[in-house]
Amino acid sequence: MSSNEHQYTIVVGVDGSPSSKAALRWAAWHxxxxxxSITAIMVWDLPMIYNWEVPGPQDFAHNTATTxxxxxxxxLGDTSPVEIHKEVAQGHPARALLDAADETRAxxxxxxxxxHGGFTEALLGSVSQHVVHHAHCPVVIVREPAET
Known part of the structure; x- marks a missing residue:
């Protein structure tokens, strides 16, 4: 591939939940x-605690990267068949996904x-909904596999 040829890029949000693991698995398959290639993003933010001593941002970023x-x-195992770029971001997950998609030309x-069961299963989560409404590229929402 030449240096100015664009490689198909998928940005995937990862938070460790079963549904985000399913999303990562689907993204790798696709x-x-x-x-x-995949850019896998996990987001962190400092808790809003007044006058409490909390670890510095570098600790949150390091722990998030490790997770x-x-x-x-x-x-995916340690030998994924696709190229995976790992990105850790601070802030709101939807904003981080949209920014990464713009930066990588996803x-x-x-x-x-x-x-969450019942009627709410039909609703999108707030991050998914925000991304769907503001993304400049297609969005796939992957549901957690049903237990059998």
């Missing part, structure tokens, strides 16, 4: 079909959907 690597290894964003 990337394998199209010869693409992201652990989840990727758990879901062809697709993949997120998990956390259902």
């Amino acid at each position: 990337a394998g079909l199209v010869g693409g 992201l690597s652990t989840v990727i290894d758990e879901v 062809d697709l964003i993949v997120v998990g959907n956390r259902g």
